[in-house]
Amino acid sequence: MHSQNMLTSKSVQTYIKQNQDIIPEGETSKYTEDTASNTEVNRPHQEEPAVPESLATGGDDVWLEKNLEFDAQREHESHKDEGTVIIANKPSLVEEHRRMVLRSAWENFSAQLDIFEEWVHFRKETDQQAAENMAMTSHDHRAQENESPIQTDGNLAVGNEHQAQDEHGTVSGFDRSLDEPSTVLAVTNSDIVTASEQNTYPSTIQFLDTTAQTLTALYSRVSSLDLTCERINNDTNLTRHHTILLREKLKNVVYGMEIKIDVLEQTLSNRMDDSHQHFTKLETTMVRNYADSHQQLVDELASVKSQLAAMVESMKEFGTEKRGKVEK
Numbered sequence: 001m002h003s004q005n006m007l008t009s010k011s012v013q014t015y016i017k018q019n020q021d022i023i024p025e026g027e028t029s030k031y032t033e034d035t036a037s038n039t040e041v042n043r044p045h046q047e048e049p050a051v052p053e054s055l056a057t058g059g060d061d062v063w064l065e066k067n068l069e070f071d072a073q074r075e076h077e078s079h080k081d082e083g084t085v086i087i088a089n090k091p092s093l094v095e096e097h098r099r100m101v102l103r104s105a106w107e108n109f110s111a112q113l114d115i116f117e118e119w120v121h122f123r124k125e126t127d128q129q130a131a132e133n134m135a136m137t138s139h140d141h142r143a144q145e146n147e148s149p150i151q152t153d154g155n156l157a158v159g160n161e162h163q164a165q166d167e168h169g170t171v172s173g174f175d176r177s178l179d180e181p182s183t184v185l186a187v188t189n190s191d192i193v194t195a196s197e198q199n200t201y202p203s204t205i206q207f208l209d210t211t212a213q214t215l216t217a218l219y220s221r222v223s224s225l226d227l228t229c230e231r232i233n234n235d236t237n238l239t240r241h242h243t244i245l246l247r248e249k250l251k252n253v254v255y256g257m258e259i260k261i262d263v264l265e266q267t268l269s270n271r272m273d274d275s276h277q278h279f280t281k282l283e284t285t286m287v288r289n290y291a292d293s294h295q296q297l298v299d300e301l302a303s304v305k306s307q308l309a310a311m312v313e314s315m316k317e318f319g320t321e322k323r324g325k326v327e328k
Contacts, residue, residue, distance in 0.1 A: 094236050098229055107227050112218050119211050126204055 029054060092236075094232055098232055101225055101228065108221070109218060112214060115214070116211060119207060122207070123204065
């Protein structure tokens with residue numbers, strides 16, 4: 001297994017950081033059915049159950065990394081399309097819960113990743129040990145093959161001594177003596193290789209199965225957390241939508257009250273102005289009436305005085321005339 005195909009901690013940290021991005025403030029909330037449909041279309045790999053086999057064989061680790069990066073990019077784009085209504089400067093409880101869930105998932109995934117890296121290291125050591133055993137076995141096999149011609153020469157000498165007895169039997173004996181070491185060597189090599197494989201691979205296969213089951217459980221947990229985060233985001237969007245509607249209603253009510261207050265203030269101001277003008281006119285009219293009445297009284301008093309003076313004069317004259325008549 002090459003290190004380039006292995007899922008690294010850096011890529012996982014990038015995935016977690018991208019999922020922990022704060023939703024940008026001041027944007028309008030946009031959550032349509034097209035976004036949901038695009039999300040379902042762009043996530044076909046989550047339905048494929050072939051992840052444990054690819055992880056066990058070490059052939060599709062790049063696919064898992066790309067899948068994680070794609071999920072992070074999709075989450076980031078969904079957050080960019082969404083908007084927020086700024087109610088307070090502090091993060092909401094939903095955002096804190098989301099961060100806690102992602103942090104817990106990251107810790108669990110880090111632990112499983114450490115186990116996976118230890119398994120990769122163990123697999124490399126096992127493969128290296130198996131390669132060394134195979135090299136040693138091949139070297140022993142070659143050494144035994146090199147020893148076979150020497151034994152063949154010895155058998156030829158013995159055959160020459162007994163050539164008079166039976167040449168055909170000697171040749172047949174030579175063939176049997178030549179074949180027996182090869183047969184023994186082949187059986188020995190097969191036994192060695194089989195024993196080496198039996199000693200090396202059962203534990204590795206068991207470890208692969210355990211690791212595959214663990215990674216499958218982890219993948220299911222991450223998928224469940226992804227669905228939970230998506231539901232939380234949907235609830236957040238719905239709550240945000242209701243909050244926006246309530247805010248618009250409050251704005252309309254406040255605007256209507258402001259209009260009514262302005263109308264009442266204008267009406268009261270107009271009535272106050274009318275009352276002031278009416279009082280001014282009334283005061284002017286009263287002053288004029290008082291002046292006219294006073295002038296009229298003065299004129300009447302002067303007329304009465306003149307009439308009274310005339311009456312006094314006439315009475316004096318009448319009294320004087322009456323005295324004169326009495327004296328006569």
